[in-house]
Amino acid sequence: MKRVLIPLACLVAILVWFAERSPAQDKDKKAPGVTVDMEKKLVFVDMKVAPRKLAHLKGEVYPIELIASWPHPKGKKAHETVLTFDVNPSEVHKGLEKLGLKPGKPAKGSAPKEGDPDPKAEGPVVNVYVEVPDGAGGNKRLGFEKVLMDPKSKKPPPKMTFIFTGSAMTAPDPNKPNDKKYGADLTGTLIALFPVTDETVLQTTWTMKEEKFLKLDVRPDVLPKEGTALKLVLEVPSK
Numbered sequence: 001m002k003r004v005l006i007p008l009a010c011l012v013a014i015l016v017w018f019a020e021r022s023p024a025q026d027k028d029k030k031a032p033g034v035t036v037d038m039e040k041k042l043v044f045v046d047m048k049v050a051p052r053k054l055a056h057l058k059g060e061v062y063p064i065e066l067i068a069s070w071p072h073p074k075g076k077k078a079h080e081t082v083l084t085f086d087v088n089p090s091e092v093h094k095g096l097e098k099l100g101l102k103p104g105k106p107a108k109g110s111a112p113k114e115g116d117p118d119p120k121a122e123g124p125v126v127n128v129y130v131e132v133p134d135g136a137g138g139n140k141r142l143g144f145e146k147v148l149m150d151p152k153s154k155k156p157p158p159k160m161t162f163i164f165t166g167s168a169m170t171a172p173d174p175n176k177p178n179d180k181k182y183g184a185d186l187t188g189t190l191i192a193l194f195p196v197t198d199e200t201v202l203q204t205t206w207t208m209k210e211e212k213f214l215k216l217d218v219r220p221d222v223l224p225k226e227g228t229a230l231k232l233v234l235e236v237p238s239k
Contacts, residue, residue: 033087036095041236043095045190047083047130049228052218054079063215064148065196067128068232070188077189077197082147082218083130083232089167089184089201092234096126096164096201099236103166106198110208118207119195123163126202127235128191132223141233142222151217158214161205162191168198202234 033046047068053059054072062080069081078084093103104123111118129141145156170183183199184190192200194211206214224230 033085034091034095036098038099041099041238043092043099043234045085045087045092045232045234047085047230047232049223049226049230050078050081050084051226061217064217065193065211066189067144067191067193067202069190075188077187082144082223083230085190085232088182089188089190090182092190093166093182093184093201096234096236101126101164101236103164106165106168106200106203107195107207108168108198109195118209120207121163121165121195121203121205123165125237126162126164127233127237128160128162128202129233129235130223131231131233139231147219147222148216149219150215157216158210160193162202163205165198165200165203167200170199 035044036042037044045068048071050069050071052061056072057079064080064082066077066081068083068085069075069078070086071084072078075081075084097103101124104121107119107121109119127143129143130147131139131141134140144160145158148157149155150157167182167184169180170186171177171180172186173179184201187197187199189197189200191202193204193214193216194206195203195208196211
């Protein structure tokens, strides 16, 4: 009887192993920190409130140019962001594709000649919110017009339209120009307000002309304290 039980036990263990490794199982797995709600057409990304002062910059506060970035030191522009996160930006890209969106093209920089139109981001529109405590034990979703302000006038910025651009592909090693990677996974930029970089997943429709006069900061009375865990919400607009 023992001779029969041992092979059966081995067979069961092998079947369990294959079940756990099956493509169907892998397909359903999600990246930690990214959740896709297919029914509601939403992507949720785990975030934290970013510090506005970084020790290595001697406490100097820089204008906001990003919505979400990797934290310092991984994030190349962590001193200019509202929120930080720890997943690869490409995982968020995949989440938006699961909802049926196709990336467009990121913009970068200003027009090469004076008088020419500045480059503009291309791609489908995505609604972008942050979930913050509502004071009654729940959460409320805020657009970033309510999160950011002009620090001098205290006025909100103009309306933001976010575009799913996808990231430029970048060669990390200049000696291997054909070995390109998803650029946002190298810099850690998820959402850029201005076309200061094309290594991002989403941009607004603003150009570098807006960047010259929109020097923005976070409203201190809207977001919780630095390091507080929040959710970034990306929504596919209903047609």
